[in-house]
Amino acid sequence: MNQQTSNTQSRFSRAATFTGSSLTGSVLSHKRLWVGPALTAVLIIAVGWWANRSVENAVQANVAGQLQALLEADTAALEFWLEERRVDARSTARMNRVRQSVVELAEIAGQSDSENVIPALLTSNALADLRERMDPLLDSARIEGFVVIDEGGLVLARHQDIAIGDSSIAARFRPLLSPVFDGKTVVIPPFHAVFRACLR
Numbered sequence: 001m002n003q004q005t006s007n008t009q010s011r012f013s014r015a016a017t018f019t020g021s022s023l024t025g026s027v028l029s030h031k032r033l034w035v036g037p038a039l040t041a042v043l044i045i046a047v048g049w050w051a052n053r054s055v056e057n058a059v060q061a062n063v064a065g066q067l068q069a070l071l072e073a074d075t076a077a078l079e080f081w082l083e084e085r086r087v088d089a090r091s092t093a094r095m096n097r098v099r100q101s102v103v104e105l106a107e108i109a110g111q112s113d114s115e116n117v118i119p120a121l122l123t124s125n126a127l128a129d130l131r132e133r134m135d136p137l138l139d140s141a142r143i144e145g146f147v148v149i150d151e152g153g154l155v156l157a158r159h160q161d162i163a164i165g166d167s168s169i170a171a172r173f174r175p176l177l178s179p180v181f182d183g184k185t186v187v188i189p190p191f192h193a194v195f196r197a198c199l200r
Contacts, residue, residue: 086185088141092134101130102148105156109165117154118165127157127164134159151181 092098104126112120121127134146138159145159153170155163163169170177176188 082187085141085143085187088137088143089185092137095133097133098130101126101133102156105130105148106150109150109154109156121156121165122161130157131159149177153177 105121105124108120108124108126109117130148138144138146146157147155147159147163148157149155149170152167153174154167155165155170158164173188176186179186
């Protein structure tokens with residue numbers, strides 16, 4: 001009887017142990033079910049971030065390359081345009097009719113006192129002849145105007161009457177003009193903008 005009772009207790013003990021182990025394994029397995037999806041989510045996020053950064057870097061590099069190419073093309077076009085303007089300026093300065101008018105204007109300014117220099121220049125035939133010669137050249141080159149300044153900074157001629165006979169305005173940007181009096185052809189800011197700024 002005691003042996004039978006002992007066998008029964010042993011069976012109950014094994015059953016309890018098996019049941020406890022099964023419950024523990026079930027709980028652990030249930031917990032492990034979240035590990036796989038969690039790792040997968042982390043992996044997807046990491047891959048997505050890497051892909052996004054790769055695409056972003058590729059797009060930025062592509063855009064930067066296009067902008068650089070555009071800048072180089074614009075710079076080359078601007079240099080070509082500036083060289084054309086230099087050629088136009090040199091060609092115009094070599095024209096006999098233009099040179100003759102400028103020489104006459106310089107003589108008029110040299111022979112006039114400070115009070116009479118402005119009306120003497122404005123009413124001179126040399127100024128009218130110079131404007132008549134320059135107008136078609138300006139139109140063809142799409143240039144708004146011209147100005148003639150002597151070494152002393154005196155404005156001998158312009159496409160408009162304003163500032164003719166004035167030496168104070170040109171003196172303010174004399175450093176820009178120095179290379180011109182050395183025989184060089186240079187590109188400087190538009191005079192109409194400079195004159196408006198100086199006359200304010």
